[in-house]
Amino acid sequence: MSRDGAQREPARRVVLRGAVSGAVGAGAAIAVGTGGTAQAAPADGRLHVAILLYDGFTALDAVGPYEVLCRVPGVRVTMVGHEAGPIRTDTGELSLIAERAMRHVRHADVLVIPGGGQRGTTAMMEDTAVHEWIRRIHRRSVWTTSVCTGSLILGAAGLLRGLPATTFWGSRPYLAEVGATFTPGRFVEAGKIITAAGVSAGIDMGLHLAARLSDVKVAQAMQLAVEYDPDPPYDTGSPEKADAETEALALKLLADAAV
Amino acid sequence: MSRDGAQREPARRVVLRGAVSGAVGAGAAIAVGTGGTAQAAPADGRLHVAILLYDGFTALDAVGPYEVLCRVPGVRVTMVGHEAGPIRTDTGELSLIAERAMRHVRHADVLVIPGGGQRGTTAMMEDTAVHEWIRRIHRRSVWTTSVCTGSLILGAAGLLRGLPATTFWGSRPYLAEVGATFTPGRFVEAGKIITAAGVSAGIDMGLHLAARLSDVKVAQAMQLAVEYDPDPPYDTGSPEKADAETEALALKLLADAAV
Numbered sequence: 001m002s003r004d005g006a007q008r009e010p011a012r013r014v015v016l017r018g019a020v021s022g023a024v025g026a027g028a029a030i031a032v033g034t035g036g037t038a039q040a041a042p043a044d045g046r047l048h049v050a051i052l053l054y055d056g057f058t059a060l061d062a063v064g065p066y067e068v069l070c071r072v073p074g075v076r077v078t079m080v081g082h083e084a085g086p087i088r089t090d091t092g093e094l095s096l097i098a099e100r101a102m103r104h105v106r107h108a109d110v111l112v113i114p115g116g117g118q119r120g121t122t123a124m125m126e127d128t129a130v131h132e133w134i135r136r137i138h139r140r141s142v143w144t145t146s147v148c149t150g151s152l153i154l155g156a157a158g159l160l161r162g163l164p165a166t167t168f169w170g171s172r173p174y175l176a177e178v179g180a181t182f183t184p185g186r187f188v189e190a191g192k193i194i195t196a197a198g199v200s201a202g203i204d205m206g207l208h209l210a211a212r213l214s215d216v217k218v219a220q221a222m223q224l225a226v227e228y229d230p231d232p233p234y235d236t237g238s239p240e241k242a243d244a245e246t247e248a249l250a251l252k253l254l255a256d257a258a259v
Numbered sequence: 260m261s262r263d264g265a266q267r268e269p270a271r272r273v274v275l276r277g278a279v280s281g282a283v284g285a286g287a288a289i290a291v292g293t294g295g296t297a298q299a300a301p302a303d304g305r306l307h308v309a310i311l312l313y314d315g316f317t318a319l320d321a322v323g324p325y326e327v328l329c330r331v332p333g334v335r336v337t338m339v340g341h342e343a344g345p346i347r348t349d350t351g352e353l354s355l356i357a358e359r360a361m362r363h364v365r366h367a368d369v370l371v372i373p374g375g376g377q378r379g380t381t382a383m384m385e386d387t388a389v390h391e392w393i394r395r396i397h398r399r400s401v402w403t404t405s406v407c408t409g410s411l412i413l414g415a416a417g418l419l420r421g422l423p424a425t426t427f428w429g430s431r432p433y434l435a436e437v438g439a440t441f442t443p444g445r446f447v448e449a450g451k452i453i454t455a456a457g458v459s460a461g462i463d464m465g466l467h468l469a470a471r472l473s474d475v476k477v478a479q480a481m482q483l484a485v486e487y488d489p490d491p492p493y494d495t496g497s498p499e500k501a502d503a504e505t506e507a508l509a510l511k512l513l514a515d516a517a518v
Contacts, residue, residue: 013384015411017429018510019377019517060326060485063353067319067458070350071516077352086345086356091329093336094322097345097354118278125272148486152274169486170276186490198486199326203459208492220495221508226319227407227428227457229496230489231445233467236479237488249480251277257330258278 047213049077050108050137053087053098054130056120056259061147062096064202065112065209068222072210080105082130090117092259102133110209111137115148115168115199117258124153131157143209144193147202151195155180163190168198169239170251200237203228306472308336309367309396312346312357313389315379315518320406321355323461324371324468327481331469339364341389349376351518361392369468370396374407374427374457376517383412390416402468403452406461410454414439422449427457428498429510459496462487 049069051062062079070077081087081098088095111134115121124130134157138144146154151167154160155178164183167175175182180195187196187205196205207228211219236242242250308328310321321338329336340346340357347354370393374380383389393416397403405413410426413419414437423442426434434441439454446455446464455464466487470478495501501509 013381014377015380015384015408015430015433016377016427016510016513017432018507018514058326059322063318063322066353067317070352071512073512073515077350079353091336093329093358094325094338095356097356099352118273118275121274122272125274149274168275169483171274173276174274186488197488200462200485200487200489204489204491211492216493217505217508218512220493220501220505221512223491223493223495224428224498224501224505224509225513226459227496228459228489228491229445229456229500230459230463230487230491232463232482232487232489233470234475234479234482236482237486239483241488242479242483246476246479246483248277249476250483251275253330253332253477253480254275254484255277256332 045074046076047072047074047109047142048107049075049110049112050080050105051077051112051114052102052130052134053079053081053096053114054116054120054124055088056090056123057087057114057116058148058199059089059094059096060199061114061116061150061202062112064200065145065147065206067226068203068206068210068228069110069213071222071225072214072218075213078105078108090120090259091257102130105133106136107140108137109142110213111141111144112202113146113150113153114202115146115150115152117254119258121149121152121171125156134159142192143212145195145205145209147196147205148198151175151180152178154178154193154195159193160195163193164188165190165193165195166197166201167195170198170254305333305335306331306368306401307366308334308369308371309339309364310336310371310373311361311389311393312338312340312355312373313375313379313383314347315349315382316346316373316375317407317458318348318353318355319458320373320375320409320461321371323459324404324406324465326485327462327465327469327487328369328472330481330484331473331477334472337364337367349379349518350516361389364392365395366399367396368401369472370400370403371461372405372409372412373461374405374409374411376513378517380408380411384415393418401451402471404454404464404468406455406464407457410434410439411437413437413452413454418452419454422452423447424449424452424454425456425460426454429457429513
């Protein structure tokens with residue numbers, strides 16, 4: 001499959017190396033892990049990742065883990081909502097589709113609870129039906145995880161008592177209220193519970209999970225697949241690196257954009 | 260607003276510092292830029308960011324820029340599709356809602372074209388109606404941008420001839436076919452066109468755009484707001500850092516998961 005060939009035949013254009021069957025070369029012979037760690041494979045042979053969407057969730061909290069887990073061999077990612085259908089994010093400017101309703105999801109190998117703004121997070125912290133669902137999934141899960149303020153939702157469901165955990169930096173003081181101990185880190189593993197820091201930290205946690213669900217080679221390949229070679233133009237990504245004015249402005253922008 | 264207060268009154272629970280009106284303190288007095296660079300503000304006083312969604316796009320390509328731009332003061336982000344409604348990503352496991360149809364969007368200050376898999380990208384490279392829409396928006400845009408293989412779509416619309424640009428690493432050889440010169444970088448600025456590297460590079464580009472649309476303080480605050488202090492567990496995020504086996508496996512995982 002040469003570039004010249006693609007030029008002559010637009011209908012068979014190739015824009016991605018390895019995108020056409022057989023074109024990868026060595027790729028076809030590569031052995032990839034499927035559930036290399038200790039857990040048993042589910043009945044259908046796939047590892048099911050359920051990501052909970054709820055009114056007011058933060059899009060990147062959900063999409064970061066999705067994007068690095070969805071191509072791990074044997075993994076199936078499903079967005080789950082109170083009901084199936086469109087779920088609005090915390091800014092009101094974007095909706096993602098929940099493919100399945102909570103009541104129809106009785107098992108997941110991996111549960112991911114994204115964070116949200118003040119309104120969405122507190123609603124989930126007070127929703128006992130959601131807590132019951134989270135606890136039911138957690139009983140048989142291989143990993144139960146959160147991103148950002150999602151840890152406060154896990155905590156409200158009673159899963160973080162006495163455990164080290166992290167959350168969005170602006171919510172660290174509130175971890176104690178659910179019985180958890182704030183612990184620094186992009187993500188914190190405590191038994192089968194993993195909590196990630198704010199928003200973009202879900203990408204780092206996703207790569208860690210990819211290794212746990214498959215193997216390190218697959219996780220490294222997924223890092224390359226999403227070209228995660230970060231080079232932010234600034235270095236203000238944590239409160240330890242940003243000054244007080246930046247911190248106050250970040251909190252203001254979050255509050256002002258919330259619906 | 261004390262933690263004790265939140266505990267006594269669950270209905271007014273606070274889970275995010277500064278989330279309640281007046282609680283930010285200094286925040287209320289902070290001046291924030293709205294369109295600090297040279298462009299004229301649009302008629303309604305907002306800067307409109309249009310992100311094109313299409314069947315087979317890559318979710319993080321769109322959600323990365325969205326998440327860092329949606330809270331920039333005065334900015335309104337809109338997802339645009341051929342038609343309004345759910346648009347399926349490249350894995351088929353997730354759909355985002357396009358809020359508006361292309362034909363109803365005649366102006367955008369910032370256009371973002373996300374990348375997609377082989378099928379989605381090539382379909383957009385051959386869709387002349389999309390090219391006409393892109394050129395129409397580009398004529399009056401302040402910034403015309405892409406993430407990942409979105410640059411090949413900009414290129415197919417004729418916008419990259421003779422320009423330096425970047426794209427997903429696995430698609431670099433194909434930039435020449437649209438008349439662009441591959442140039443290394445998380446994002447490459449050429450006049451008012453900015454092309455970002457693969458998938459997660461849209462976050463870095465988004466922060467750069469946030470500064471251009473507002474000011475550096477806002478961009479730095481948005482980096483903190485999404486806690487973008489990356490610390491991937493591996494260092495294989497670019498082909499320069501990954502070995503040949505990782506590269507071949509990444510291309511295989513991308514091909515295998517494509518629908």
